[in-house]
Every structure is written in C-alpha cells, then in structure tokens.
Amino acid sequence: MTSSCRQISPLLEAFGDEELAADKLLEVEQHLVDCDTCGERVRLNQALHVSVRSAVRAAAPVMPGFEERIAQALRAEALREEAVDTVVEREAQHSRMLSWRSVVPVAAAAALTLVWAASTSKQQAQNDGSATEARLNTADQLLEELVDHHMSARGPQVTEPALLSQLEPEVGVPLTLPSLKAYGARWEGANVVPVNNQHAASLRYTMGGRHVTLYVYNSTRVPIESRLTARTVRNEHVYVGTRRGVSIAAAEHRGVGYALASDFNDDESAELVAAVY
Amino acid sequence: MSRKVSISAREFETQAIAQLSALLGVASRLTRNPADAQDLVQDTLLKAMRARDQFEAGTNMRAWLLRILTNTFINRYRRGGLERSVLDGPDADPLADGWISASTMESMRDPESQALRPMLEKEIKRILDELPEEFRLAVVLSDVEELSYKEIADIMGCPIGTVMSRLHRGRRLLKGRLYEHARALGIVGPEALVGDTSEKQEPVIDLSQYREKRVARS
Numbered sequence: 001m002t003s004s005c006r007q008i009s010p011l012l013e014a015f016g017d018e019e020l021a022a023d024k025l026l027e028v029e030q031h032l033v034d035c036d037t038c039g040e041r042v043r044l045n046q047a048l049h050v051s052v053r054s055a056v057r058a059a060a061p062v063m064p065g066f067e068e069r070i071a072q073a074l075r076a077e078a079l080r081e082e083a084v085d086t087v088v089e090r091e092a093q094h095s096r097m098l099s100w101r102s103v104v105p106v107a108a109a110a111a112l113t114l115v116w117a118a119s120t121s122k123q124q125a126q127n128d129g130s131a132t133e134a135r136l137n138t139a140d141q142l143l144e145e146l147v148d149h150h151m152s153a154r155g156p157q158v159t160e161p162a163l164l165s166q167l168e169p170e171v172g173v174p175l176t177l178p179s180l181k182a183y184g185a186r187w188e189g190a191n192v193v194p195v196n197n198q199h200a201a202s203l204r205y206t207m208g209g210r211h212v213t214l215y216v217y218n219s220t221r222v223p224i225e226s227r228l229t230a231r232t233v234r235n236e237h238v239y240v241g242t243r244r245g246v247s248i249a250a251a252e253h254r255g256v257g258y259a260l261a262s263d264f265n266d267d268e269s270a271e272l273v274a275a276v277y
Numbered sequence: 278m279s280r281k282v283s284i285s286a287r288e289f290e291t292q293a294i295a296q297l298s299a300l301l302g303v304a305s306r307l308t309r310n311p312a313d314a315q316d317l318v319q320d321t322l323l324k325a326m327r328a329r330d331q332f333e334a335g336t337n338m339r340a341w342l343l344r345i346l347t348n349t350f351i352n353r354y355r356r357g358g359l360e361r362s363v364l365d366g367p368d369a370d371p372l373a374d375g376w377i378s379a380s381t382m383e384s385m386r387d388p389e390s391q392a393l394r395p396m397l398e399k400e401i402k403r404i405l406d407e408l409p410e411e412f413r414l415a416v417v418l419s420d421v422e423e424l425s426y427k428e429i430a431d432i433m434g435c436p437i438g439t440v441m442s443r444l445h446r447g448r449r450l451l452k453g454r455l456y457e458h459a460r461a462l463g464i465v466g467p468e469a470l471v472g473d474t475s476e477k478q479e480p481v482i483d484l485s486q487y488r489e490k491r492v493a494r495s
Contacts (some may be wrong), residue, residue, distance in 0.1 A: 011444055017419060019426050040379035043386060048452060050392040052420040055401040060305035062298050066315060071290060073319055078286035165323075176362050247434060 004031060005038055012038060016045045032053040051120035070238070080168040139227040142196050146224070146244045149193045149202055150213040150261035156189020167192050170199045172218045173256045177203065178276040184208060200259075214276060219257030224250055235237040235267060249273035284329040293322050296339050299422055300346055307350050309406050320353070321346040336394045340424055344432040347414065377456070381465045385455070388452050396462055397455050412447030419444055 008031045014020045014029045096175060107167045115168050145178075157166060162178045168175050170192045180181035183200040185205040200217035228239035228250055239250045250259040284292075299323060304314035325332075325345050332341055387394050393401070405413055411433070418429045429444075430437045459465045 010417070013448065014441070017426070037379045040382045044382045044452075045448070047386045047393045048448065048455070049420045051401050052405065052416060052451075053399045054392065055398060055405070056302050056306055056417060056421045059402050060298075060302045060311070060314065062301055066301075067294060067297060069315075070319060070322055070481075071294060073288070073323060074290045074293065074326055077323055080289075081286065081327075228443070232444075235492060 005214060008035075008038055009041070012041055016042055016049065024267050052157065062190065076166070076169045078173075080165070082176055083172045091220065114156075114273050117249045136226055138196065138244055139224050142224045143227055143241070143243045143248055145193075145195050146213075146215060146248060146259055146261055149195075149215075150211070150246055154191060159189040161187070164190060164201075167201050171201045171216065172199070172215065174222075175216060178214065180205060180207075180216070180275065183272060183275070186214060190235070207262075210263060212260065212264075212272070215257075215259040215261070216274075217257045217259070219252040219255060223249070224257075224259060225252075231270055233270050236274040238270045238274050253277040284332070286326065289326055289329050292338055296342055299339055300342060302421055303343060303414075303417055304346060304350070306405060307347075307410065307414055317346065317350055317353070319347050324349060337428060339422065339436065340428040340432060343418065343422065343424075347432050356366055366452065384465050385459050393455065394459075394464060396464065397459055398419075400455065400458050401451075404451055404458075407454075410451055412443050412450065415440055415443035416447040416451065 008028055011020060011024055011028050015025065020028065032042065035041075104173045158167060164175045164177055167190060175190075179187070185207045188204045188206060190204070191202045191273050195215070195217060198218060198221045200215045203214040203216065205212040205214065225239040228241040228248065230237060230239055232238070236251060241248055245263065246261050247264050247266055247269040248259055248261055248273065249266070250256070250257065254277075256277070258273055258276050260276070261271055262269055262272070264272070297318065301314055302323075304317040305311060308314045308317055321342060324343055330343070332338065385391070385394060385397060392398060405416070408416070411417070414433065415429060418424050418432060419426075426440050426444075428438045429440045433440065435441075435443075455463070463465045
C-alpha cells in the first residue's frame with residue numbers, strides 16, 4: 001500500500017456510495033487511473049453491494065396474500081377514521097346547540113317524566129305510550145343482552161392492548177383501554193358482541209376474583225339509560241340499575257357509551273363506571 | 278420546498294403497497310423472523326396511515342416509512358434502543374488495509390454478474406444476520422435501499438458521521454467474514470502480506486512459551 005493509497009483508501013467507501021464531495025471525487029478518480037489495487041477495492045465493494053442487495057431481496061419475498069392482508073388492514077383503519085370523524089362532527093353539532101352535560105340531564109329528566117307520566121296518567125300514556133313503551137322495551141332488551149354477555153364464558157378475541165384498535169371498525173368508536181388498576185382490576189381481554197343489532201366492545205376484567213365486563217359502544221345506537229336511575233359521581237352523570245342480580249352502571253363521554261356489568265352493588269358500579277374515561 | 282399535506286386514505290394505501298417489498302426486506306433483516314417481519318410491516322403502515330398528515334410532500338415516502346418502521350422495531354422489540362452486541366473476531370478489514378493483493382480480491386468476485394462469487398453470496402444473509410443491529414441496519418439501508426447518508430441518519434436518529442462509521446464497520450465485518458469463508462472454501466489461497474511491511478503486526482506470542490521463558494529467566 002503506497003502512501004497515496006493510504007490517503008485515498010478511507011474515501012473509497014463514500015466514493016462507491018456516491019457521497020463524496022466534488023474535490024475529493026476528482027482526487028479519487030485520478031488515483032484510480034493508475035492504481036489497480038484501489039480499483040479492485042472499489043470493484044469488490046461494488047460486488048458486495050450487489051450481493052447484499054440480491055440476498056436481502058431474495059430472502060424476503062412478498063408472499064401471496066400479504067399484500068391483501070395489508071390492504072384490508074389499511075381499509076379497516078380508513079373505516080375507523082371515518083367513524084371517529086362522524087363522532088367528532090356529531091359532537092360539534094351538538095355543542096353548537098347545547099353541551100352534552102346539559103343535554104344528558106335534560107334527556108334523563110325527559111325520560112323520567114315520561115315514565116312518571118305513564119304511571120300517573122292513563123290518557124297521556126295512551127298518547128305517548130307507544131313511543132315510550134318502544135324505548136323502554138329496547139332498553140330492557142339491551143340490558144338483558146348485556147347481562148347475557150356478561151354471564152357467558154366466551155374467550156377473548158384480543159388480549160394485547162395494542163390490538164384493541166383492530167376492533168374499532170366493528171364497534172364504530174375509538175377504543176382505549178381503561179386501566180382501572182387503582183381499583184385492583186386486571187384486564188383479561190376483549191371481544192366484540194352484538195347489542196341491539198349494533199356492536200359493542202366487551203372488555204373483561206377481574207377484581208379480586210370477581211368478573212367485571214365493561215362495554216364500550218356508540219351511545220347514540222345503544223340507549224340503555226331509560227331503564228336505569230340517574231345519579232352523580234364526582235360531577236359525572238351516571239345511570240345505575242340491577243338486572244337478574246347483575247349491577248349495570250352506564251355513562252357517556254364524547255359520543256362513546258360505557259356500561260359496566262358486575263356483581264358489585266350500585267354504589268361500587270357507579271364509582272367504577274365514572275372512572276373509565 | 279417540502280410541505281405537509283394530507284393525502285387520502287386511498288392514495289396512501291396505493292403508495293404504501295408500492296413500498297411493501299422494501300419494508301419487508303428491511304423488517305426481515307431487523308427481526309430475522311418472517312412472521313415478526315410481516316407484523317412489523319403491518320404495524321408500521323397502520324401507524325403511518327394515522328400519521329400521514331405528517332408526511333411532507335416532495336420528500337421520500339420510502340425513507341419516511343422506513344423511519345417509522347425502525348422506530349416501531351426499537352419500541353416494540355428493543356425498548357433500550359438498537360442492540361449493541363459485540364461480534365467476535367478481529368475488527369479489521371484485510372481487504373481494505375493493504376494486506377490482500379488485488380488478484381485475491383478479484384478472485385472473490387464473479388466478473389459476469391458484477392457480484393461476489395455465488396459460493397460467497399450464499400453466505401451473505403447468514404453473515405449479515407450476525408452483525409450487530411446498528412451496523413446491519415446501516416448496511417441494508419445503504420446497499421439494499423440505496424438511501425443517502427442523510428436519509429439513513431434521519432431514519433436511525435444519529436449524525437451522518439455516525440452513519441458513515443456504522444456503515445464502514447458493518448462492511449468491514451462483512452468483508453472480513455467473507456474473506457475467511459473464501460479461504461475456508463479454497464476460493465482464495467493463503468495470502469502473503471503485501472503493501473507497506475513496516476505496518477506488519479507483531480506476531481502473537483504463545484502464552485506457554487512466554488511462561489517457559491519467564492520460568493527460565495527466574
């Protein structure tokens with residue numbers, strides 16, 4: 001190796017990568033005209049470059065079906081985005097009229113008024129009865145379905161929190177995992193369950209050996225509050241009731257509904273559901 | 278001048294699918310496992326889809342996706358950053374340090390394909406997988422994806438000088454291992470040292486002989 005080679009050698013790699021500054025490029029090219037050894041180094045570097053590229057590409061072909069899998073995942077993500085945009089837009093429309101904190105108590109009061117009216121005024125019940133009855137029947141059916149799912153021992157579809165977002169397209173609302181660790185709850189997994197011809201995410205927890213199911217759903221499509229009692233926990237409006245020995249506590253936040261099924265008492269259920277968002 | 282623009286989900290899907298082969302190649306060499314590589318690519322593209330309004334129009338979409346892929350890999354598989362494992366063996370490049378003749382280097386190449394001899398090429402993937410991750414990633418991004426030093430620096434989150442150092446050390450290790458392999462296969466014979474002999478290394482002293490000398494002196 002000549003002294004000239006010693007100066008040029010450190011530049012050969014950047015020369016091969018076409019990253020050399022113009023003045024150095026000229027210097028290297030002039031040297032290569034007369035130096036076979038450095039010329040051979042450049043050719044060997046190039047051969048290594050070609051071989052690495054072909055070995056890596058040959059080792060990782062895009063297998064049949066993988067492209068379709070990715071396309072489906074991206075389309076599901078696009079649907080989820082659309083669902084979120086819809087929720088945000090609806091919320092914006094609502095906030096232009098009244099904030100949900102105002103709307104929910106008013107709606108609850110209206111529902112209670114209807115219930116009260118139904119029990120005290122036969123005539124009025126006949127006028128409003130059909131709509132109210134339909135609403136109550138729907139709420140009854142929803143509560144029954146939530147209790148059924150809570151009692152069933154179906155295995156979870158998803159056990160990794162990072163994969164919860166895969167359920168979002170079916171459920172139609174953003175899904176984040178409430179930890180509830182402060183209450184000693186341990187998350188076991190999640191499913192999608194049918195509720196009133198819609199879908200809700202069913203998140204299963206255990207707390208001291210007791211099972212807790214937290215349903216997350218589009219609150220406009222799964223109205224269950226009319227069969228529950230309104231109460232306030234830490235300035236949050238929640239609705240609580242018991243069905244077949246299972247306590248159900250529900251709340252709504254930014255268009256997302258949360259319903260918690262457990263064998264806790266109503267106070268405990270209300271406390272828990274107020275902590276999920 | 279680059280600017281951030283929001284591209285539609287459909288447009289993003291088209292552009293992302295076009296980069297699938299490149300992403301899978303890099304992911305495979307990072308994870309060294311085909312199933313993990315596929316999961317890594319899927320995670321990367323979903324993250325990129327959610328963050329596509331951050332993509333700057335006019336810049337390299339492949340480099341942007343590879344940066345997300347590298348970060349996803351580090352966060353998911355290597356919470357402490359890229360693995361800095363130490364490869365056994367000399368950190369010297371006999372092919373660049375003037376030890377090996379031009380004719381020996383030439384015998385390692387296949388003149389027709391402009392690549393290494395097929396018998397050596399077969400070993401490349403294995404040797405590449407044995408490199409420390411940060412060297413392996415630099416070599417793959419440069420030699421396979423043909424990205425610039427600047428783009429590799431952006432992806433790896435380090436200065437350009439560090440990229441050059443990682444590339445140099447990665448290739449040096451690769452070539453050293455390939456040269457050993459070529460000798461084992463008889464593709465190249467024993468090489469007399471060439472070049473400046475004043476830089477010839479001192480022979481390694483045998484420990485038992487050294488002890489015997491010490492005992493004899495005492």
